[in-house]
Amino acid sequence: MIGLYLHFPYCTVRCSYCDFYLVPARGNDLRGYVAALCDEIRRVDPRFRGRAADTVSFGGGTPSLLPPALLAGVLESIRDTFALGGDAEISLEANPEDLEARRLEELAGLGVNRVTLGVQTLDDRLLGVLRRSHTAWRAMQAVAAARASPVRSVGADLILGLPGQGRAEALAGIERLAGAGIDHLSLYLLEIHPRTRLGRAVALGRLAPLPDEAVATLYEEAADLLVARGFEHYEISNFALPGHRSRHNLKYWTDQEYLGFGPSAHSYAGGERWSNAPRLRAYLSGSGGRIERLDDPQPRSVRGAEALFTGLRLSEGVDLEALRLRYGRGLPAAGDPLLADLARAGLVEVTGNRLRLTRRGRLLSNEVFERLMPPAQLT
DSSP: OEEEEEEEOEESSOOTTOOSOOEEOTTOOHHHHHHHHHHHHHTOOTTTTTOEEEEEEEEESOGGGSOHHHHHHHHHHHHHHSEEEEEEEEEEEEOGGGOOHHHHHHHHHHTOOEEEEEEEOSOHHHHHHHTOSOOHHHHHHHHHHHHHSSOSEEEEEEEESOTTOOHHHHHHHHHHHHHTTOSEEEEEEOOOOTTSHHHHHHHTTSOOOOOHHHHHHHHHHHHHHHHHTTOEEEETTEEEOTTOSOHHHHHHHTTOOEEEESTTOEEEETTEEEEEOSOHHHHHHHOGGGOOEEEOOOOHHHHHHHHHHHHHTBTTOEEHHHHHHHHOTTSOOTTOHHHHHHHHTTSEEEETTEEEEOHHHHHTHHHHHHHHSOGGGGO
């Protein structure tokens, strides 16, 4: 089955760490954007019309800014165009300040059964550094409201490695969220992008992120805490209670097909990869169905390397022989001396044809990926 991603590029404020494509929500015509989005969905390539879909993900940006009535229109277009199963995962990314009991009831009534709150931290000082619009208190109120609503799965995103982040405070925040009934937690390590407000502050010496060693220790302690609480550490950055893994994101990690709608959205289907041009004005003026498509014609070896790397992010790892049958013998086999070297270094484990990262390998995953697929093998 195919996954569907709906991109909503509007935000009220650009967070200090964010380098995603987005535009200010204030003063923009959300109804016009939804009309263009529905037009793009209904004009989907005939090859994909009527395909069975089992995940729908609203991301951004801040899709929780969408009034439920407009969200209903998007879902109607999806149901008119695809065969959306009754047990489909329909997920929505949300800011804590956008969620209260009535809104959650309306979302659940539309079929939304998974919400992910952009908490980022429960330290009010750091929320100010990040330019987040909510407080720790408001975040916990949103978690409580979501937990009391008919929405089945409630998740939260957190960032580790923030400037001045205290170990005890960070772990206490994770403990609070786990104790509040969260079903899924994503722990992302801070990435500093030069063109962001945070990146400029770091470059000027006004802020300093935590040292790598401190972040690695914090990550391991956080993982231990969540596993002790019954969470599965099923992907490098993701933890879920049994039955609450992100089915949509699993499509990205397991080399499955998905279609993206909206400016800057990416797609992978029919053996092709492409993205929509990140130009909102052109998207609106030309209507969503005539958006400029940017093709990504990757060689088979590059697609195979990408499938290897994303699959290794999962705790189950990858079936090397299945990947080699799909993408060619350029990928390593179970008996490859390189894998033996990585295993001796304590970075990977090989069991039969299955390759997986060790706990240490997860912390050094980028180094593992680089060694597994050097540039010469990607040509």
